[in-house]
Amino acid sequence: MKIIIAYFLFFFIFLGIVSCNQNQKQLPIYNPADFNPELVDKSLRNSNKNHIVADFELINQNGKKITQEDYKDKIYVADFFFTRCKTICPIMTDNIGKLQEIFKTDADIMFLSISVTPEIDSVSVLLEYADKKGVIDSKWNVTTGNKKHIYKLARKSYFAVVEKGDGGLQDFIHTTNFVLVDKEKQIRGIYDGTDFKEMNRLIKDIQKLILH
Numbered sequence: 001m002k003i004i005i006a007y008f009l010f011f012f013i014f015l016g017i018v019s020c021n022q023n024q025k026q027l028p029i030y031n032p033a034d035f036n037p038e039l040v041d042k043s044l045r046n047s048n049k050n051h052i053v054a055d056f057e058l059i060n061q062n063g064k065k066i067t068q069e070d071y072k073d074k075i076y077v078a079d080f081f082f083t084r085c086k087t088i089c090p091i092m093t094d095n096i097g098k099l100q101e102i103f104k105t106d107a108d109i110m111f112l113s114i115s116v117t118p119e120i121d122s123v124s125v126l127l128e129y130a131d132k133k134g135v136i137d138s139k140w141n142v143t144t145g146n147k148k149h150i151y152k153l154a155r156k157s158y159f160a161v162v163e164k165g166d167g168g169l170q171d172f173i174h175t176t177n178f179v180l181v182d183k184e185k186q187i188r189g190i191y192d193g194t195d196f197k198e199m200n201r202l203i204k205d206i207q208k209l210i211l212h
Helices: 002-023 088-102 123-133 147-156 196-211
Strands: 057-059 065-067 075-081 109-115 140-143 177-181 187-192
Touching (some): 057 140, 075 196, 088 109, 088 196, 109 147, 123 140, 177 196, 187 196
Parallel strands (some): 075 109, 109 140
Antiparallel strands (some): 057 065, 075 177, 177 187
C-alpha cells in the first residue's frame, strides 16, 4: 500500500513540475520575417535570425542623452507617442505608469517612450508631461530626438508601425504598439498598449523574462 501511495505521490509531483515548466515556457525571439511584412522595411523582410534593436541616441525629459548603454542588461518596454495626442496616447501612457508601479522595485525593468513629434515635444514639454504622469526618472525615459532617427527606429528596429515614410516633414506615425525587449536587445513580444487583456499578457511575459 505504501508503494502505491508513494507512486501516486511521485506521479502528481511530476505532473506539477511539467505544468510549471509549461507555464514558464520561454517567449519567442522575434526576427523581421516573423512580423507582418507591412510592418517591416523591404530590406529586412527576409531576415529570420539575429535581429537586435539598433543603437539609438535620444534626449530625455531632463535633457540627458539616452543610449543603449542606459538599457544595458535591462528588460524594457518601448512605445511611440506624442504629448498632444488626445486619443490613444493618454491610455498608453497611463498603462506604462501602471507597469512602472508594478515593477517599481525591480531595477532590471525599465521603460522607453519616444516622441513621434520631436519638433513639438521639446525637453521642457516632456518634463512637464513626465511630471504630470508620475514618471520615475530612474525607470522611465520620455524622449525626443532627431525625427529621421526616431522613425528609422520605429520601422527598422521595433517594427512598431505599418505606415511607410522617410521621417520627413510630412511623415507621421501613430501606433498603439508596446514592444518588449530583453537584455540581449531582442524583441520578445508586441502588445496593444490600449487593451487591458494585452497588458495582463505583457505583465506575465515580463515576469517570464525575469525568471529566465
